[in-house]
Amino acid sequence: LAGSFPDGLDALLVTAPENVRYLSGFTGSNGSLLISRTGDATLATDGRYLIQAAQEAGQVECIEARAVGPALAARAAAAGHARIGFEPHAVTVALHGQLVDAATPATLVPAPRLVEALRVVKDAGELAALAAACQITDAAFDEVVLSARLGGTERELAFALSAAMRRLGAEADAFDPIVAFGPNSAIPHHSPTDRPLQTGDFLKTDFGARYAGYHADMTRTVVMGPAADWQRELYQAVHTIQADGRSAIAVGALPAELDAAARQAIQSAGHQAQHGLGHGVGLLIHEDPFLTPSGAEELAADMVVTVEPGIYLEGRGGVRIEDTVHVTADGGTVLTKTSRELVEI
Numbered sequence: 180l181a182g183s184f185p186d187g188l189d190a191l192l193v194t195a196p197e198n199v200r201y202l203s204g205f206t207g208s209n210g211s212l213l214i215s216r217t218g219d220a221t222l223a224t225d226g227r228y229l230i231q232a233a234q235e236a237g238q239v240e241c242i243e244a245r246a247v248g249p250a251l252a253a254r255a256a257a258a259g260h261a262r263i264g265f266e267p268h269a270v271t272v273a274l275h276g277q278l279v280d281a282a283t284p285a286t287l288v289p290a291p292r293l294v295e296a297l298r299v300v301k302d303a304g305e306l307a308a309l310a311a312a313c314q315i316t317d318a319a320f321d322e323v324v325l326s327a328r329l330g331g332t333e334r335e336l337a338f339a340l341s342a343a344m345r346r347l348g349a350e351a352d353a354f355d356p357i358v359a360f361g362p363n364s365a366i367p368h369h370s371p372t373d374r375p376l377q378t379g380d381f382l383k384t385d386f387g388a389r390y391a392g393y394h395a396d397m398t399r400t401v402v403m404g405p406a407a408d409w410q411r412e413l414y415q416a417v418h419t420i421q422a423d424g425r426s427a428i429a430v431g432a433l434p435a436e437l438d439a440a441a442r443q444a445i446q447s448a449g450h451q452a453q454h455g456l457g458h459g460v461g462l463l464i465h466e467d468p469f470l471t472p473s474g475a476e477e478l479a480a481d482m483v484v485t486v487e488p489g490i491y492l493e494g495r496g497g498v499r500i501e502d503t504v505h506v507t508a509d510g511g512t513v514l515t516k517t518s519r520e521l522v523e524i
């Protein structure tokens with residue numbers, strides 16, 4: 180964190196679990212981290228996690244507390260820190276009140292997204308974990324989606340994807356799999372139901388594995404049986420927009436411009452974009468940088484982002500194609516390798 184400490188801050192209280200993990204290695208569900216301007220770090224956690232904290236974050240001093248944030252705020256104040264930064268995006272109003280009380284007479288200062296700014300660029304270990312998560316995701320798609328059968332339900336397919344990913348080495352789902360058949364595929368974030376798979380359905384699935392804390396994110400849309408002309412047309416439109424989006428990924432590219440180009444292309448095809456082009460992935464499934472109209476910071480080498488345009492026709496069906504892409508000096512290296520050609524099962 181050295182070098183990214185804002186002027187006028189004596190210490191930073193880190194409460195977002197993924198940021199605690201990123202800085203210390205500690206993965207328990209109750210932990211906060213205090214970092215001083217000079218680089219001293221103190222982890223707080225409760226009795227359930229003391230052994231785990233010693234194993235995962237042995238290089239960091241650890242104190243035992245149930246209310247981890249207030250305990251560290253009090254400790255920072257006692258150490259003479261006058262201005263203590265906190266993560267406003269990761270503190271509830273209730274916790275903020277407790278922190279203010281515990282830190283008196285020190286002042287709490289909002290210090291938004293300092294650790295997030297470090298997390299956007301991945302190191303070799305993080306890239307390896309992301310690649311492994313994507314590989315498991317590809318393998319699960321091959322095994323489960325390509326052998327989908329008529330009459331099976333969205334929920335059954337979602338469960339089969341989760342089970343296959345665990346068997347292939349995932350520690351968890353990156354998020355609850357989205358599986359959508361027929362008209363349900365027009366709902367961008369559909370929750371799986373008992374609807375059975377029928378001939379002529381689009382089968383859209385958006386899912387990923389979590390591996391060593393890192394998330395994969397992939398969407399494919401296939402057709403059950405021979406594709407109708409309207410399905411082929413819709414698929415081709417999204418396929419082209421997604422391929423263009425992937426090839427525009429480069430060091431120095433502006434997220435807002437990538438998003439605008441995809442939006443424009445969707446409009447030219449006669450439709451309206453219903454979500455952004457993509458997002459960063461890492462210790463969270465959705466993290467900086469966001470490929471949306473507000474994305475003002477240039478892409479840099481070793482960021483990892485998704486490219487996921489979709490077109491959705493209410494009542495009929497929708498197509499989304501999504502890949503997880505590693506930004507490199509040569510452009511984008513796609514980590515999810517499942518074929519993007521139209522598949523008729």
Ligand code: ZN
Pocket residue numbers: 385386396397398487501
């Ligand atoms: Zn996705």
Ligand code: ZN
Pocket residue numbers: 396458485487501
């Ligand atoms: Zn996504």
